[in-house]
Amino acid sequence: MAREVQARAPEGWEIVALGRDAADFTNPLATLAALKRARPEAVINAVAYTAVDRAEEDEALAQQVNxxxxxxxxxxxxxxxxxxxxxxxxxxxxxxGVAPYAPADATAPQNAYGRSKLAGEEAVRAAGGPHVILRTSWVFSSHGANFVKTMLRLGAERDRLTIVADQIGGPTPARAIAAACLRIAERLYKDAGQSGTYHFSGIPEVSWAEFAREIFAQAGISCEVVDIPTSDYPTPAQRPLNSRLDCRATETVFGIARPDWRVGLAEVLDDLKERQR
Structure with a gap:
């Protein structure tokens, strides 16, 4: 995410991206010292422990980082x-359910990762400063490990894949999230009264199986996708069946429309092709 933020920063902005060597979230005092040295005018926190299944056995670490x-x-x-x-x-x-979750809806995380992220939200609100908590879903990019890159690898290796089809959400390009964070940070800098919790995810909403089919179609990969229910693909951490997010407040307050993830997918595939040249 730091790469995407740096790439989309407006002209004249100085982005100080702190890596793990400077801001190790398992070492909070060192991270706090790095923040003070940077003397920022706004902070975007994109750091997270995202190993959802591993968090079931390592919840203490997830709670520290998230x-x-x-x-x-x-x-x-x-x-x-x-x-x-x-x-x-x-x-x-x-x-x-099937209705999109609004920012004010009751929370009830079903796994350790979700509990750790909720703890982070509560701590950020309790701090009492100007803030925005931006919830998103199904993030993908040309960097790091994510569903798109996994599908590209598996699709090239196999003729047939079974993919979960009863979990529904909005895939979200990391570059769109980065652009949204930058706009929100700028607005908060000028008007702290916009503080609060907001949602941002891609459209149209699809299942993981439908997402995989579009990945293969755009990448020109011949791999059959067979729909299966979540019950046929057990994991240590329970996954939500409904990941739909109501993003209307984000568009109303900040003027940020939901991105078409299919366009974002095409951009990611182009990025990956460029790296292979």
């Missing part, structure tokens, strides 16, 4: 009067 350290940083930003933009997830919800 909960405690963001809360400490948000408190320092509040003391400095600096806006804090914090990324969160649809996993804070129960994932039931």
């Amino acid at each position: 909960g405690a350290t963001p809360g400490l940083l948000a408190a320092e930003c509040a003391a400095m009067g600096v806006p804090f933009v914090h990324l969160s997830t649809d996993y804070v919800f129960a994932g039931s």
Whole structure:
């Protein structure tokens, strides 16, 4: 995400991207010291422990990275009067029903990862400074490990894949999230009254199986996708069946429309092709 933020920063902005060597969220005091040295005018926190299944056995670490350290940083930003933009997830919800979750809907995370992200949200709010918590879902990019890159690898290796078809959500390009965070940070810098919790995810909403089919279609990969229910693909962490997010407040307040993830997918595939040349 840091790469995407740097690539989309408006002209004249200086982006200080702190890597794990400078801001290790398992070492909160060192991370806090790095924040103070940077003396920012706004902070975007895109750091997260995202190993959803591993978090079931390592919840303490997930809580530190996703909960405690963001809360400490948000408190320092509040003391400095600096806006804090914090990324969160649809996993804070129960994932039931079919209606899109609104920002004010009751939370009920069903796994350790979701609990740790909810703890982070609560800590950021409790800090009392200008902040936006931006919940998103099904993030993909040309960097790091994600569903798109996994499908490209498996699709090239196999003729047939079974993919879950009863989990529904909005795939979201990381570059769109980065652009949204930058716009929100700029707005918060000018008007802290827009603080709160918002949602941002791609359209149209699809299943993982439908997402995989579009990946293969755009990439020109011949691989059959067979729909299966979540019950046929057990994992240590329970996944939400409903990851739909109501993003209307984000568009109303910040003028940020939901991105078409199919366009974002084409851009990611182009990026990956460029790297192979």
